[in-house]
Amino acid sequence: MNEQLTENKSIYLQISEMIETDILREILLEEEQVPSTNELAKQYTINPATAAKGINLLVDEGILYKKRGIGMFVAAGAREKILSKRRRAFLETELSRLLEEAGRLGITKEELIDMIREKAQ
Amino acid sequence: MKLVCNDLVKTYGHKNAVDHVSLTLEQGKIYGLIGRNGAGKTTLLSMLTAQNPATSGTVTLDGEPVWENRRALDHLCFSRELNVSQENGVGAIKVKEYLRLASYYYPGWDSQLAKRLVELFDLPVKKKLMKLSKGMLSMVTIVVALASKAAFTILDEPVAGLDVVARENFYKLLLEEYAATGRTFVISTHIIEEAADVLEEVIILHQGKILTVANTQELVDSARYVSGRAEDVDAAVEGLTVCHSETMGRSKGATVFLKPGEQIRPGCDVTVQPINLQKVFVAMCGEEAH
Amino acid sequence: MARGYRFWFRYLWQTVAVGAAAAAVMFLLTGVGINIRWVQISGVLAGLPYYLVLGSAIALTMICFTTHLVYFPLVLSLGSTRREAFLGFLLYRLGTVVVTTALCLALLLPTATGETWQLLPVWVLILLFSCSLGSLMGLSYQKLKFLGILMMVVLFALVGGCVGFFLAGGEAQIFVDLFAALGRYVVIGGILWLLSAALDLALTHLALKHREVKL
Structure with missing residues (x-):
C-alpha cells in the first residue's frame, strides 16, 4: 500500500490494482483485513468515496469480502x-x-x- | 440536510457577478468550487451563507430561508479568506480574540480541536491578524472552519499561501474530520490538481454561471485528449462533444467529453490520453484566450 | 438566542475599560495643571466623574464609529444575523451608558449635593449623543469618506482643545459651569438627541440590510 498514484488512470482503478498487487506479492494474505476506506483516503489524500469505489470493485469480483461491523478481508482463493x-x-x-x-x-x-x-x- | 439555492443573481452595476445560479448541496460530501479569478466564487458563497444579500433568487436550508434565520445559520460556516491589507481594521484583532469571537457564534464550536490545530500549525495566538503571513492567515481560517463543526462548512481559498507540505496536511486533516463526522465541505480553490482527488463533486463556475456540476472522477474519466494528424483527429472525434481544440501545422489536439456509451472511433491512427481535472478546467474555461 | 449577543457584551466591558483609561489619562494630565490651584484632594476627586463622562464619550464615539467599519462585517462573517447585530449594537450602547452613569454616581455619592443631581441628565445626554454621533460618523464615513473624516477632525479638535485647555492650566471650574449651563437646555438637548438617534437607527437598520461582508 505504498505505491504512488499517477494521473494516467482513474484513482479507484489504481486503488484496486494496488490492493491486488499487494495480494499477489503476499503483502496482504488471504483472510487478512485490508485497510479501511478512511485509512486509504487519508494515506493517499483522496475522497473516501473514491477509495470505496476501488474496494467495492474487488468485492464484486470476489477478491475481497465484507465482515459486518469489522471491515474488508481478503477472500480465500483471491x-x-x-x-x-x-x-x-x-x-x-x-x-x-x-x-x-x-x-x-x-x-x-x-x-x-x-x-x-x-x-x- | 440540504442547502439549496434557486435562480440566484447578484448584480453589481450592470454586471451579473452571479448569474442565475441554481445548486443543491447535499449532506456528507466534499464539494469543490472551482473558477477563475473573478468568476463569482466568493460572491456565490457569501449569498449561500446569508453574508451578502442576493439581488434575486432564494437560498434555503431544508426548505427554510437562510436569510436572517438563526436556526439555519447555526448549521453554516463560511470561513472567509482574511484580507487584512485593507484599511478596515479586522487586522487589529489578535488571533486568540478572533478565535474566541468565532466560538461565540458557532454552537458546536470544538475548543479542544481549535487548540490542537493552533498547536499543530504553530500559530502565534498573541499576534494581530495583520502581522500574520498569507499562509498563517489561511491556517486561521482553516482552524475556524474545522472547529466550527457546522454541518455545512465552506472554505474560501483555504490553501492560498500554504506551502506544498502544509497543503497536503490540510487535505489530510480535512479527510480525517470528514471521516469522523460526515460534515459537508465546500472548498473554493484555484489550485486544482492537488484538490482533485479529495473532491467528490466539482462545481465549475465561469463568469457567474455554473458550467457543470459533476462527480469529479466521472468528469475526469469522461475526458480524453485526442491528438494526431488533423484529419485523423477530426474523424476520430466526429459526433462527440469537443470542448477545446488546438492545431499546429498538420497536427491537432482535441479535448473531448465522452457521454456514457460513447467512444473515440476505433481504427483511427490517433493518440488518446486521459487528462486531469486542471486540464479539463482549462479546456472548459480557457476559451476567451483565443 | 443569547449566543448572538455575547460579542456585544464583551465589547461593553471593553468600552467601559477604555473609557476609564481615557478618564485616568485626562485626570493625570490635568492633575498637573490643577495641582497648583486646587490643593484639596476632595476637589480633584469631585472632578473625576466629569473625566469619566468625557473619557467614555470619546471611547463610545470611537467604538460606535468602528462598529460600522469593522464589527458589523466581522460578526456577519461569523454567522450573526443582521437583527442580532442591530439589537446587539443597541444593547451595547445603552449598557455602556448605564454602566458609566452608575460608575459616576458611585464616585459622586460621598460629596453629592442637590446641584450634582441636576447634572445627571447632562451626563446621560452627552453619553447618548456620543453613541448616535459615533454611529452616524461611521455611516457617513462608509458612504462619503470625506464627510466622515471631516466629522472626525472636528471632534478631535474639540477633545484636543479641552485637553490643551487643561494642560495650559485652565480652570476646571469652567467645565463645571459649562455642564451647569448645559443643564438648562436639557429638554432641547433631549429632543435633538431623539432626532439624531432616530436618524441613526433608521440609517443603521437600512445599512445593515444591504451590508455586504468583505474582510
Whole structure:
C-alpha cells in the first residue's frame, strides 16, 4: 500500500490494482483485513468515496469480502483469481499493444517471436 | 440536510457577478468550487451563507430561508479568506480574540480541536491578524472552519499561501474530520490538481454561471485528449462533444467529453490520453484566450 | 438566542475599560495643571466623574464609529444575523451608558449635593449623543469618506482643545459651569438627541440590510 498514484488512470482503478498487487506479492494474505476506506483516503489524500469505489470493485469480483461491523478481508482463493485475471489482461492488452506497435514498425510475426525468444534467454 | 439555492443573481452595476445560479448541496460530501479569478466564487458563497444579500433568487436550508434565520445559520460556516491589507481594521484583532469571537457564534464550536490545530500549525495566538503571513492567515481560517463543526462548512481559498507540505496536511486533516463526522465541505480553490482527488463533486463556475456540476472522477474519466494528424483527429472525434481544440501545422489536439456509451472511433491512427481535472478546467474555461 | 449577543457584551466591558483609561489619562494630565490651584484632594476627586463622562464619550464615539467599519462585517462573517447585530449594537450602547452613569454616581455619592443631581441628565445626554454621533460618523464615513473624516477632525479638535485647555492650566471650574449651563437646555438637548438617534437607527437598520461582508 505504498505505491504512488499517477494521473494516467482513474484513482479507484489504481486503488484496486494496488490492493491486488499487494495480494499477489503476499503483502496482504488471504483472510487478512485490508485497510479501511478512511485509512486509504487519508494515506493517499483522496475522497473516501473514491477509495470505496476501488474496494467495492474487488468485492464484486470476489477478491475481497465484507465482515459486518469489522471491515474488508481478503477472500480465500483471491490470489488465484487475480493471477488468472492478470493473465487474461496480459493477453488482451499488453500483447495486442505489442502487436500493434510491431505492425507499425513493420516487424513480422516470425521476427517478433524470434525477438521474444532471444530476449527471454 | 440540504442547502439549496434557486435562480440566484447578484448584480453589481450592470454586471451579473452571479448569474442565475441554481445548486443543491447535499449532506456528507466534499464539494469543490472551482473558477477563475473573478468568476463569482466568493460572491456565490457569501449569498449561500446569508453574508451578502442576493439581488434575486432564494437560498434555503431544508426548505427554510437562510436569510436572517438563526436556526439555519447555526448549521453554516463560511470561513472567509482574511484580507487584512485593507484599511478596515479586522487586522487589529489578535488571533486568540478572533478565535474566541468565532466560538461565540458557532454552537458546536470544538475548543479542544481549535487548540490542537493552533498547536499543530504553530500559530502565534498573541499576534494581530495583520502581522500574520498569507499562509498563517489561511491556517486561521482553516482552524475556524474545522472547529466550527457546522454541518455545512465552506472554505474560501483555504490553501492560498500554504506551502506544498502544509497543503497536503490540510487535505489530510480535512479527510480525517470528514471521516469522523460526515460534515459537508465546500472548498473554493484555484489550485486544482492537488484538490482533485479529495473532491467528490466539482462545481465549475465561469463568469457567474455554473458550467457543470459533476462527480469529479466521472468528469475526469469522461475526458480524453485526442491528438494526431488533423484529419485523423477530426474523424476520430466526429459526433462527440469537443470542448477545446488546438492545431499546429498538420497536427491537432482535441479535448473531448465522452457521454456514457460513447467512444473515440476505433481504427483511427490517433493518440488518446486521459487528462486531469486542471486540464479539463482549462479546456472548459480557457476559451476567451483565443 | 443569547449566543448572538455575547460579542456585544464583551465589547461593553471593553468600552467601559477604555473609557476609564481615557478618564485616568485626562485626570493625570490635568492633575498637573490643577495641582497648583486646587490643593484639596476632595476637589480633584469631585472632578473625576466629569473625566469619566468625557473619557467614555470619546471611547463610545470611537467604538460606535468602528462598529460600522469593522464589527458589523466581522460578526456577519461569523454567522450573526443582521437583527442580532442591530439589537446587539443597541444593547451595547445603552449598557455602556448605564454602566458609566452608575460608575459616576458611585464616585459622586460621598460629596453629592442637590446641584450634582441636576447634572445627571447632562451626563446621560452627552453619553447618548456620543453613541448616535459615533454611529452616524461611521455611516457617513462608509458612504462619503470625506464627510466622515471631516466629522472626525472636528471632534478631535474639540477633545484636543479641552485637553490643551487643561494642560495650559485652565480652570476646571469652567467645565463645571459649562455642564451647569448645559443643564438648562436639557429638554432641547433631549429632543435633538431623539432626532439624531432616530436618524441613526433608521440609517443603521437600512445599512445593515444591504451590508455586504468583505474582510
